[in-house]
Amino acid sequence: MAVVKDREETLRSFYEDVRSKALEPLWVISANVNTVEPTREVQPWIWRWRDVRPRMIQAGELMGVGHEGADRRVLTMKNPSNTRELGTSRTLVSAVQMVYPGEEAPTHRHTMAALRFIIEGEGAKTIVNGEPLTMEPGDFLLTPSWTWHGHIHQGAGPMLWLDVLDVPFVRGLDLGFYEEYSDPPRVQPADRPIDDNLRRYGAGSLLPPPKAELSTPYSPLFSYKWRQGRETLARLAGDDDSPYDGTAVTYTNPFTGGPVMPTINASLHLLRPGQSGNAHRHTSTTIYYVAEGRGSSILEGKRFDWEFGDTFVVPNWCWHEHTAVDGDAVLFAADDSPMLKAVDLLREQSFPDNDGHQVVTGTCGV
Amino acid sequence: MAVVKDREETLRSFYEDVRSKALEPLWVISANVNTVEPTREVQPWIWRWRDVRPRMIQAGELMGVGHEGADRRVLTMKNPSNTRELGTSRTLVSAVQMVYPGEEAPTHRHTMAALRFIIEGEGAKTIVNGEPLTMEPGDFLLTPSWTWHGHIHQGAGPMLWLDVLDVPFVRGLDLGFYEEYSDPPRVQPADRPIDDNLRRYGAGSLLPPPKAELSTPYSPLFSYKWRQGRETLARLAGDDDSPYDGTAVTYTNPFTGGPVMPTINASLHLLRPGQSGNAHRHTSTTIYYVAEGRGSSILEGKRFDWEFGDTFVVPNWCWHEHTAVDGDAVLFAADDSPMLKAVDLLREQSFPDNDGHQVVTGTCGV
Amino acid sequence: MAVVKDREETLRSFYEDVRSKALEPLWVISANVNTVEPTREVQPWIWRWRDVRPRMIQAGELMGVGHEGADRRVLTMKNPSNTRELGTSRTLVSAVQMVYPGEEAPTHRHTMAALRFIIEGEGAKTIVNGEPLTMEPGDFLLTPSWTWHGHIHQGAGPMLWLDVLDVPFVRGLDLGFYEEYSDPPRVQPADRPIDDNLRRYGAGSLLPPPKAELSTPYSPLFSYKWRQGRETLARLAGDDDSPYDGTAVTYTNPFTGGPVMPTINASLHLLRPGQSGNAHRHTSTTIYYVAEGRGSSILEGKRFDWEFGDTFVVPNWCWHEHTAVDGDAVLFAADDSPMLKAVDLLREQSFPDNDGHQVVTGTCGV
Amino acid sequence: MAVVKDREETLRSFYEDVRSKALEPLWVISANVNTVEPTREVQPWIWRWRDVRPRMIQAGELMGVGHEGADRRVLTMKNPSNTRELGTSRTLVSAVQMVYPGEEAPTHRHTMAALRFIIEGEGAKTIVNGEPLTMEPGDFLLTPSWTWHGHIHQGAGPMLWLDVLDVPFVRGLDLGFYEEYSDPPRVQPADRPIDDNLRRYGAGSLLPPPKAELSTPYSPLFSYKWRQGRETLARLAGDDDSPYDGTAVTYTNPFTGGPVMPTINASLHLLRPGQSGNAHRHTSTTIYYVAEGRGSSILEGKRFDWEFGDTFVVPNWCWHEHTAVDGDAVLFAADDSPMLKAVDLLREQSFPDNDGHQVVTGTCGV
Numbered sequence A, B, C, D: 001m002a003v004v005k006d007r008e009e010t011l012r013s014f015y016e017d018v019r020s021k022a023l024e025p026l027w028v029i030s031a032n033v034n035t036v037e038p039t040r041e042v043q044p045w046i047w048r049w050r051d052v053r054p055r056m057i058q059a060g061e062l063m064g065v066g067h068e069g070a071d072r073r074v075l076t077m078k079n080p081s082n083t084r085e086l087g088t089s090r091t092l093v094s095a096v097q098m099v100y101p102g103e104e105a106p107t108h109r110h111t112m113a114a115l116r117f118i119i120e121g122e123g124a125k126t127i128v129n130g131e132p133l134t135m136e137p138g139d140f141l142l143t144p145s146w147t148w149h150g151h152i153h154q155g156a157g158p159m160l161w162l163d164v165l166d167v168p169f170v171r172g173l174d175l176g177f178y179e180e181y182s183d184p185p186r187v188q189p190a191d192r193p194i195d196d197n198l199r200r201y202g203a204g205s206l207l208p209p210p211k212a213e214l215s216t217p218y219s220p221l222f223s224y225k226w227r228q229g230r231e232t233l234a235r236l237a238g239d240d241d242s243p244y245d246g247t248a249v250t251y252t253n254p255f256t257g258g259p260v261m262p263t264i265n266a267s268l269h270l271l272r273p274g275q276s277g278n279a280h281r282h283t284s285t286t287i288y289y290v291a292e293g294r295g296s297s298i299l300e301g302k303r304f305d306w307e308f309g310d311t312f313v314v315p316n317w318c319w320h321e322h323t324a325v326d327g328d329a330v331l332f333a334a335d336d337s338p339m340l341k342a343v344d345l346l347r348e349q350s351f352p353d354n355d356g357h358q359v360v361t362g363t364c365g366v
Helices: A002-020 A026-033 A049-062 A167-172 A196-201 A226-236 A337-342 B002-020 B026-033 B049-062 B167-172 B196-201 B226-236 B337-342 C002-020 C026-033 C049-062 C167-172 C196-201 C226-236 C337-342 D002-020 D026-033 D049-062 D167-172 D196-201 D226-236 D337-342
Strands: A023-025 A045-047 A074-077 A093-099 A104-110 A114-128 A131-134 A140-143 A149-165 A178-180 A247-251 A265-271 A280-282 A286-299 A302-307 A311-314 A320-335 A348-350 B023-025 B045-047 B074-077 B093-099 B104-110 B114-120 B124-128 B131-134 B140-143 B149-153 B159-165 B178-180 B247-251 B265-271 B280-282 B286-299 B302-307 B311-314 B320-335 B348-350 C023-025 C045-047 C074-077 C093-099 C104-110 C114-120 C124-128 C131-134 C140-143 C149-153 C159-165 C178-180 C247-251 C265-271 C280-282 C286-299 C302-307 C311-314 C320-335 C348-350 D023-025 D045-047 D074-077 D093-099 D104-110 D114-120 D124-128 D131-134 D140-143 D149-153 D159-165 D178-180 D247-251 D265-271 D280-282 D286-299 D302-307 D311-314 D320-335 D348-350
Touching (some): A049 A074, A049 A093, A049 A149, A049 C002, A114 A320, A196 B226, A280 A320, B002 B023, B045 B049, B049 B074, B049 B093, B049 D023, B124 B140, B265 B286, C045 C049, C124 C140, C131 C196, C226 D196, C280 C320, D045 D049, D049 D074, D093 D149, D114 D320, D124 D140, D131 D196
Antiparallel strands (some): A023 C074, A093 A149, A247 A265, B023 D074, B104 B178, B247 B265, C045 C311, C074 C093, C104 C178, D104 D149, D114 D140, D124 D131, D286 D302
């Protein structure tokens, strides 16, 4: 007994000594470090449109945009299970942004990459590197890392959209750079035609000769219209379906066939009435936004019902399966697979038991 | 003098001796080998539709297709300046093919890559690897190296199209492999839906998840419709123009952004009325087909007038410039730049004098 | 005044309400998020060999390895400025490991990638995927992500080496997977010749035909001997020097010319007596280990003197410049540039003022 | 009968008519074009050193180099089966070159790529882009497309080496460009240290930071010494052997791991006494030079004995197998696989019958 005590005392004193020299014995922490599977802090969560929209409207009453207001009127989705500064998952953050007619969200740029998926409204434009991009419900827009971007609104009624950024990833690495376009902050004037790159590169596999400016690590095609995506889904429905996610199409960089940005991939998924995918999990995180219809997902054994406007997150290595109810459902998905693939950390696993379906153990109470 | 004679005699006898051992002194042939610029045998040439079409019709009367006829009813464009076996240029051959209703051009495959550009007719289909591709005027189709392909025609009236193949290149390397689909030769049955890959991959930058079968060195998108190409040209006209070739769009592999096949690149060019490009030359060869309108080209100082249906070849390192007359002109172009780029032999030069325009020294008499 | 109070009250109540729905207003946190330059928590630090080595020896007395001991006898370098779980920087962790003759560190594998740089001793081997790698002072070894690795020691005297891993990066993303080779833990037997891949792929630009097993995202060459590296530095000294880091050579994957692993790059740097590089900074983090000689570095204006065996960290976006004293100094460097390049976050900046040298404002007191 | 005659007459007259319009019916030539396997004109051949060397010496008596002599004293190996202008195969030409002390082969550059393998002598240097490369027996040197290169000889005795170029390929495409360094022709002065790139990039997987000048499509390492290659073969002998070609090592570009030039690949092959490889064939052509030892090869069923200094060609799609006699044999090989791979025309086939060995039907009488 005395020996044990002595040893404990000796170790304690040793630990104290080495820590004073900024050393930490690995064997003290290795049980935490060497886990068979990831110890994931972030849990699945859902943000319901019926909760978010009225609060966004309220935010519109409380906070202006631009001159004497906020740079951006944004409510970020802070996952309650995430103890870090901010983040819907460990790598991504989703948010809802609203602009009113006449407002201007001043132009800035940052190393964090962003994408937008339009929820409602008309008449606003995002100006990316001098090119005004139209914004209509269901449109998908890019503002890649270090591109100038501001928002203006010359239409009627509020304009709302979903933002997804890689802020938790970039800031988790302490690599956030940020620059305002001008002092005082204002919106960069449009010096290119509206939807210019869409006009140039939007015809798919018919491309004008590449320009020097296009050797970018992201898609020079900054916007993808809803109609084209929805029609493509309808056309492919049924015979190209994945075992997991219904009919899927990925937004790609027309000059490479690769993902739209080096950190974030984006895709659309069509689930037909009653179509029920198998469960799987992967090391990448996906943020889903319900662009159309109703359905439910089983995330790590718990059921999450969803409908138009809802956003939910499937964190890394989380079992998930989706089903639509009543009619077609369309999910927009943003995931971090490009960054994981780049460092060879992308893994995927099919749910092995029970014909590929999880046993449901509860329902999300949110 | 005797010394000179002696030396000549000695050299002659030496040459005879080394040649008997399969050796050839380089200094005897080096003047031929080491030319400052390529000594190009192949000259520009034009095949006029008014000459070709009636002869194709005549061929239809003289030669059947399939059962007891030819495998293909094709008139190849043999450049008169080319002393080799066959070829419109040193690397490419263009041809016109015709199929009558009820005829079947049996399925085969070969290492030579082919493309088609539809001239007139309706109702025929090319079946590539079991997928029937519709053929309408202005459509562009691929039958890449070693893909099964046959043609059927269930419509009315003759169906005519332009073929471009890399036969002179592949056979120049003695690398032609060929295989018939069945014995006796017949057409591979369609086991996939009509225009299936167009449906899947034709939406441009919205792609279904890549399948294993798609890791091909050529575009899995086997057909590109005229309407989309023409509309894209119209949309881009004016502000994206090249200094040489008007408004240009390249047909690309949607999964890579690269050329449709590893040996041949294809593109469309719009020249607006009176638009006159500068002259340039490059080590790649281009075969031009007039898909719309009228115009003329100055090729190595000589003027070639052209109109709908004509085909002309601009061989490697040949100065060329184009102009439209009366209205819009659209040129379809097939070139061998991918193979040259792959071996680092692609060079380009702008015409340096006279504001970029050649002095015209004559007119093509054909 | 009442109005202000009312507004504050209204906002406070609004914030409370939205937070109850897992929403956080961006404008509340944006000042933290949108910083002109990275807000870097991790500061430069140095671990002196005169502090580390005796404590490592002490650890040897207190803690066994393998059977009834720790899996690894490792002291990790925990940067005092880092508030996270562990880490020498935000992405990398360095450590010192020691094995005594007769000890066996059992085989395991994990998604975290590791490298070793041998400090002292002889006779130990690291067995990577069944291949025993010799370990001599100055040797550089790889145990890439998910490769089996264990250590044995059949020589005399303690064996000490530096470990560098991407644990903070991988665990920061919650992507740590770990597996033991057997139960109970033991060392994987050697089923390949000693230094087999070094024998196969170590001759540089003379490679045997690639095997299927070599299409790995990391170098199949698992070890690089000190002598070759040191000789190469001596040979290149003087005329290939970088303006910053003396004569530099990068360890590369012979099959790609790229970095040894997708997350970590490694290199050697020779500073000749009195040679003083200019200051620069980059978004990548570097861990330096002093393999030979003495010198000092100015890190963010503060002077750090170093000598053989010391390890110091230059975190991301930290100004740094190095100089040798007395004689040649050789620094081994491990950095995270591959992961940053992959996601387009790599930036570099030369120190603009004062002829490229920082003003020294203090000395590291450690 | 009359009908047949009529038809023949009609066809003949039709053919005449279409040919007058530069058209050729495909069905007339398709039997030639559509061959199941390549119709290969070029046959295997061997050039014996006992034949070549004395004639080279004779050439030295008859023809000077440089001032008032030939630019190059070269005897090219003209395959007797090849009806084209020049060429050992359809794509490659090998030759022997000799320089005497004091001679200077003036500097030029051309689009044709060249390599050298040193046969005998010492003291000569090839100056490539201003860098003098030492030449010792067994060394392998590059003079890639469009690099300046000249030869000087400051040693004693004749210097002889093997040249391999892609002249038949490049000139077959009419893409030969050529430029003399100066007028009158002379050798470019050395403005870089001897074997500079070997010193910089010769240490294999330890590379200095890449320079802009190194983004070349060919290896910036212009020379590979015999000793390193021979030692590598000895080290790998036995356990890495290919089923066909003994122990093989490929010369690679250290910055990519790929072939040394975009058109030509080079390798060394060790055959141990009595070691007999299986037969195979591929669409690429290989020129073999016997760098050491004696042996024989069965090429398309015929036996070719060879010894030091002999050169033989295995054309595309030609069955071949090799064996050494008496002792180790080392073959240097240059092949055109990179150009074929680039255009997806590379195929390989193992000999299917007779345990992988051809039946020998004769012996080469040369």
